[in-house]
Amino acid sequence: MRKKQLFYLLFLAYTMSSYMANAQTKQKLESFLPGALWYDTDGQLINAHAGGIILVDKVYYWFGEKRGTHRSEGVNVYSSKDLYNWKSEGLAFSPSDDPAGDITHGCLMERPKVIYNKKTKKYVMWFHLELNGKGYAAARAAVAISDKVTGPYQFVNSFRPNGNMSRDMNLFVDDDGSAYHIYSSDENMDLRIVKLSDDYLTATKQDSFLFRRQREAPALFKNNGKYYLITSGCTGWAPNKASLHVAYAVQGPYVQVGDPMMGKNAEKTFGGQSTFVLPVAGKKNAFIFIADQWNPKDLKDSRYVFLPISIKNDEPGIGWLDEWKLDWFNKK
Numbered sequence: 001m002r003k004k005q006l007f008y009l010l011f012l013a014y015t016m017s018s019y020m021a022n023a024q025t026k027q028k029l030e031s032f033l034p035g036a037l038w039y040d041t042d043g044q045l046i047n048a049h050a051g052g053i054i055l056v057d058k059v060y061y062w063f064g065e066k067r068g069t070h071r072s073e074g075v076n077v078y079s080s081k082d083l084y085n086w087k088s089e090g091l092a093f094s095p096s097d098d099p100a101g102d103i104t105h106g107c108l109m110e111r112p113k114v115i116y117n118k119k120t121k122k123y124v125m126w127f128h129l130e131l132n133g134k135g136y137a138a139a140r141a142a143v144a145i146s147d148k149v150t151g152p153y154q155f156v157n158s159f160r161p162n163g164n165m166s167r168d169m170n171l172f173v174d175d176d177g178s179a180y181h182i183y184s185s186d187e188n189m190d191l192r193i194v195k196l197s198d199d200y201l202t203a204t205k206q207d208s209f210l211f212r213r214q215r216e217a218p219a220l221f222k223n224n225g226k227y228y229l230i231t232s233g234c235t236g237w238a239p240n241k242a243s244l245h246v247a248y249a250v251q252g253p254y255v256q257v258g259d260p261m262m263g264k265n266a267e268k269t270f271g272g273q274s275t276f277v278l279p280v281a282g283k284k285n286a287f288i289f290i291a292d293q294w295n296p297k298d299l300k301d302s303r304y305v306f307l308p309i310s311i312k313n314d315e316p317g318i319g320w321l322d323e324w325k326l327d328w329f330n331k332k
């Protein structure tokens, strides 16, 4: 056998065996198991970190960072009808082969979020972009667009909104269709929220400073006319204490009302860091808090925490559950 053929065979055997090692027998899930290994419907571990979820025609789409051991490898997307079982829809957005571009391989694509623009009929993705080889110095927001929810998304632009540094971020669409980008700015000291243009592709000048408390990982949701903003502290991949701010208008002012986490390990957000709050379709007052339990030694092995939010007297609270089902919201 020629050397080249032998190398090819060995490579094939290695790829197959690592695929098999990661794969799990396909098993239908009927509950959430926060922090447990979570396999997709092909039996592969879900790789969608610091993600966000949108609902399109009764199907949920979960976008998140595709991670290698450390590398950022683009944005993965999964689909599900029940929120327990997720089918891989592949890479929604990929780094580019153009070495001169903003999104060339080696850049960091973090905290991707997708929203749908009813006017332009386009899906719009925003994420936190750091340029290849520049650490976390670029601090930019990046925008990509697609006709189809699962992509492939086309890169539009990357920038600092109104010149402000932009690292950890989220998107929020209000009832009137106005969309907002919430972002950690000024070396993560400040949290800001900027209204997006009507096509959701750029930031407008309506850019509000919220507070200077060194917060990141923002997750915003609205219930009963109030806006609730969950954030983490700034300790990199290590978990810390969450905090909740409340406002009567989306761009503030926001008032700090303590930590919504309750019970054991609450002061460390159950080992996780906020990424998103998902309104559950068809249920009133039903929201799921989503967080990442980061594994800095092997980022792709970071775990997901989905927990129900209980809202009593307009006060959200989140407690740990080893296992739960969506009917939790009926029993409240």
Ligand code: GAL
Binding pocket: 050, 110, 111, 168, 216, 217, 234, 235, 236, 237, 273
């Ligand atoms: C975290 C942030 C993550 C990632 C990480 C890098 O604080 O929330 O998205 O940027 O730092 O250390």
